[in-house]
Amino acid sequence: MNGFVLDILEDYYGPGQTIPQPSTVKEITHILGSFPYQSPIAGMNENLITSGLVKAEAASLVPATPPELDSLSNSSVSVESSRLNNVVNITFAKYPDEEKLIKAPDTIEMTSGNRTYTGKRLYDASWIFGPVRYQSDIILNGEIIETIQSDTETQQFTVPLNTFGTMEVCTYYTFELNTDAVSNKICHPVDLADVSVRVPSFGTLDDLNYFANNYELKINVTYRNEANPNSYNRVLELNPNHQKKTVKVSEIYNKTWDAVIGDHEIVVNDIIGSSARNFYLSYRNYLNIDMPSSGNITKIVDSSGNPINSIRLSTYDGGKITLVTE
Structure with missing residues (x-):
């Protein structure tokens, strides 16, 4: 009926005008x-x-x-040294309202009397700014080299062993999507020179050099001839000897150690007439040996065919020799 009346009015008065x-x-x-x-x-x-x-x-x-963040009451920072890196461990006081660490759901529950009502949530700050997060700035020599954000109160950061200087770790609360808003900051100075490191036991010169490269250690090497070829390249003495000890990085960084390393000399006259095969088995791990036949040795020549009178493994390691046999 209403539509009928409106149609008659439109026919009589014309179409209606939009209300401005x-x-x-x-x-x-x-x-x-x-x-x-x-x-x-x-x-x-x-x-x-x-x-x-x-x-x-x-x-x-x-x-x-964004809403105001609660204050960070405390945090702690510790550093431990591994074989490859310094590991920085960071721990925060838990955020007082742990629900703020989670993005709010689309629904909201409200209770009145003994009844609970569920409705659509129209707005929550976590949708705009993100939930609360734990954040740390790693500062080395005055510059931020890394910023870590997490939803848990523990964090880790690795620093290469050969990193030195003034380090500071600053901790605070922020929002996942708005890191301009921060709580108070608590900063911790970290003296990398005071980090403790466990010095391993060194089997070979290669092991020692690997460790030394991480701490800019200088190794003065003195070779000592040993009767057993298995002593070649082994660490026999070390001064100072920190092996199997825990020391501060400052005690070893950029220092000088003296190392006595095992060597072995082969006097060719002593093996003339001996089995070429036995010689090959004894020295194949140290020398590149060409053995055309397995008879007894008459002489040993280098890659140019020149006779060799003696072979010191420390100066001939990996060098090619040929066993001339009867």
Whole structure:
């Protein structure tokens, strides 16, 4: 019936005119569910932005502002040395309201009397700024070299063993999507020279050099001839000897150690007439040996065919020799 009446009125008076928007009404675009109305943040989720008409006096927008973070009451930093790195362990006091560490769900529950009602949540700060996070700045010689963010109160960071200088670790709370908002900061100086390191036992010169390279150690090597070829390249003496001890990095960094390393000399006259095969089996791990036949040795020549009178493994390691046999 209403439609019939409206059709008659339109036929008589003509089609209706659009009601003009009053000057007292303005259109605004704002973050959905916020009041006072908040300005959208560049790059934020478009599903959280809406537009609508409001009275002109309420059309002003306020900047989107994250909630205030609780204060960080304490944190701790410790450093331990492994074979390859210094490991920085960081521990925060737990955030007082642990629910703030989780992005709020789309629904909200409200209780009245003995009944609980579930409805759609229109707004939560965690949707805009992200949940609360634990964050650390690793500062070396005045520059931030790493920033760590986590949703748990423990963090780890590795620093190469040959990293030296003034290090500081600054800890604070922030938001996952807005790291400009931070709590108070607690900073801890870290003296890498005071880090404890366990010095291993060195089997060979290669083991010793590997360790020394990490700490810019200088190794003065003196070779000592040993009757047993298995002593070749072995660490026989070390001064100072910190093997199997825990020391401060400052005690070994850029220091000089004296090492006595095993060597072995082969006097060719002593093996003339002996089995070439036995010689090969004894020295194949140290020398590149060509053995055309397995008879008894008459002489040994180098790669140019020149006779060799003696072979010191420390100066001939890997060198090619040929066994000339009967």
